[in-house]
Amino acid sequence: MQYFLELSCSGLVRGSIYALIALGYTMVYGIIQLINFAHGEIYMIGAFIALIVAGVLTIYGFSGVSILILAGLIATIYAAAYGYTLEKIAYRPLRNAPRLSPLISAIGMSLFLQNYVLLAQTPDFLSFPSLIPDFGFMEPVAHIMGSAELVILVTSAVAMVALTVLIKYTRIGKAMRATQQDMTMARLVGVNVDNVISVTFVLGSVLAAIGGVLVGSYIGQINFYIGFMAGVKAFTAAVLGGIGNIPGAVLGAMVLGLAESFAAGYISSAYEDVFAFGVLVLILILRPSGLLGKAVKQKV
Amino acid sequence: MSDYMKRSFLVALWFVFLTFPLMVVKVNTLKNTVEWRWMNMLWVAIGAFVLSLLWRWALERRQLKNKEAESGEDESTRLGFGQRLLVEPKLYKPVLAVLFVATIAFPLLFDIYQTNIMVLALVFVVLGLGLNVTVGLAGLLDLGYVAFFAVGAYTYGILNSFWGIGFWTSLPIGGLMGALFGIALGFPILRLRGDYLAIVTLGFGSIAKIVIENWEEVTNGAKGIAGIPRPGFFGADMSITSATTYTYYLMILMVIFTIFITNRLKDSRIGRAWMALREDEIACVAMGVDMAKTKLGAYAFGAFWAGLVGVIFAARNTYINPNSFTFMESALVLSIVVMGGMGSIVGVIIAALVLILMPEYLRAFSEYRMLMFGAIMVLMMIFRPEGLIANVRRKYRGHKVMTEDVNA
Amino acid sequence: MPEITNKLLEVKGLTMDFGGLRAVDTVSLDVCTGEIVALIGPNGAGKTTFFNCVTGIYKPTRGDVLVHPPAKKSQRINGFKSNRVTTIGMARTFQNIRLFQNMTVLENVMIGRHCRTTTSILGAILRGAKTMRQEQETVNRSYDLLEKVDLFKYADEFAKNLPYGAQRRLEIARAMATDPFLLLLDEPAAGMNPQETRALDELIVRVRDTEKIAILLIEHDMKLVMNISDRIYVMEYGKEIAQGGPMDIRNNPKVIEAYLGEEADA
Structure with missing residues (x-):
């Protein structure tokens, strides 16, 4: 029973991280029908910048929670900047091009960003400082859920709630929903579509960066390649829940996280990645609209 | 300013x-x-x-x-320099002659190391031409193409290490295995388009690599298969230099063979069907084209070629392991096709040679290779989506001479 | 008056539901040899959906779509894929032009010959005598068709560069290349000026008389419809509200009401 709870907890933690990244994929796809291949790299860059900031702060004598907060904040700001720039350079010029072009551009940017970090920093794994403090009150359940897990779950939940509030109740959120429904009409009623798209990218990047910071301190090490795998899995989660559907992304992420955790725990961890890819392939073949999505009929 | x-x-x-x-x-x-x-x-x-x-x-x-x-200005009738080079005999005959001599003389002028690199470049030329059919002609975005390459290489490796089967026997088997996998993997994804197709094929490619890494009993896992013999010449004992030169000429023939076949396919009933499928699948099917057969044909054809050169690749390296068959390789071949201009044979050849040889010759920049690939992919899409050499469509000769009074 | 002999297409009680929405409601329609039949109705009446059900894009929820190809056995083609329908002998054009933009005009027509030729991959590689013969025949037939629709001079032009009216004619030539016994045209005159419409008028009649192909067309241009149709069916809100000759339809009160508020330039 305890093992089951452990696995569930670890599954939820995975799911939370996947959700943070998946939201970026699903929002961007919902609005411009583009799979932002480079999104995983934003997550990776968020983690790297947090590590760098934390490293510098530690050397200059800071300590404790302040490092976590500063590192997280700066990483998030930078991720937003990268997301914004990415859209402006690699996707905006291709807004009206056939679907293949932005996809290839996205793959190109993914490669570019990976190698940019590799060359600017290092190909090796870098050890990430443990920034999350241990909470005393977690002692009794420590064998199932530790402080780090709690922080991840809570932070993710807060972030997702904040996003939902933003989309549902603010002006910019309304503009985003309108643009997703019908870009031309939104433009005609005065929505600055370019800004809306930029905001979408920025929001997705912020969430991804939060995920990167959390994962970095949780796992303890990062390297330039973590974006790729995490990206594919998060994308799987987004598709599983129905691409373009925000609650779907969260649902899909949780399902995938739990499924992976149980598979690794009860069967074998070697084929873990195959599992994720397998799920992806199966969904796309059998039910491309995902769990919560609607099948879109092409007009002939 | x-x-x-x-x-x-x-x-x-x-x-x-x-x-x-x-x-x-x-x-x-x-x-x-x-x-x-x-x-x-x-x-x-x-x-x-x-x-x-x-x-x-x-x-x-x-x-x-x-x-x-x-x-609608008349830009379409003015051919670019690259296109004229292909079409006007006055231009392409001398170029072809020079190329011919250079190709034959290459191993005699350069050392074995250079020749070996050239063999690798030629392998990627064939990979590019193969994927050019699937992606460039038929518009099926395959991000897992490397899987078929791996199938070919490991077919030879396994056939040889388990049953001592030689290169020449393994060659067609490798191709056939590639084609079979192409059909098998193509079948479930027939209804997918665009992005979804890209992701699924990406998944296939990654699954292939992971399976190879973990299926120890057959593929020897991450350790790879070593001691794969080079192509033989009627069982003659060849030094490494001779064997490499032999492989080089073999690849040259292979490239010519591939060019010949893909060229014929481009201007054929099936080639046109692939292009129509790419342009508008619904209309294409409505005009009587069997989507399943045609698509599977494209997958199988591309995969066959990848399998074929996979065998040669294994023979060239004499050692294979899963690390040669990652997403990076798929992305590399895709870059070659995109850069060369989808469907353009000459463009793909040039792109393959450039993308493989440049890092070798510009050793100083080799660590920036992948960085440049990424940048090139983005830049090409924005500024020159038609590729190095845009498509020149063939003019057909009908049996009638154009009569002006057809116009009422 | 063309002799109405055999039914080529017999649609009985076709119904098409999309989830809760009934786009086509128990519509029956026949096309006989030598006829030009028109399907008209206000926008959103379900005409294109009807076409799509008949040509294999959708599978009808209920009803029968029967074809009686001349000199061949009849078939119920519900749910057949569209390439199969075309091979049987019914070809179509599209409301929103669907040409192969990056292929030449001639090549677009040549695709139509695909289902009437047999060269495989191997054949294409070997280029034996039979293959070459088929290729040349395809080329010749396609040039002929281009001449018939007055597009001969555009043969080597990319389809995307064609003026609008020419693109519509190209779609017709492409559909004709499949050797159909019945041609379904979806709003062939849309966006054409009066001269082009007149030329189209003559073209469609020529296709029926010279090529011996029956025509079923969806159209909004009433002048064209009244001029060339032998019979007309009228749809509104997915239902069939009238059928008959041009005179009957013109004076039918239900039809007039359905079009009230629309410009009926009959």
């Missing part, structure tokens, strides 16, 4: 800010030290400034070009 300067200056500032943590700061978490690389900031500033100017200029040129195309 000064407006440009101002904008570019701001862009340079932005990029200095953006790249600051990664380019300037280097933290060593173990030793707890920080390295400040201020020179990098200067490079970024200058680079960003210059690139921003170029970017703005290039974007404006592109807008002009698009406006011209939209207003």
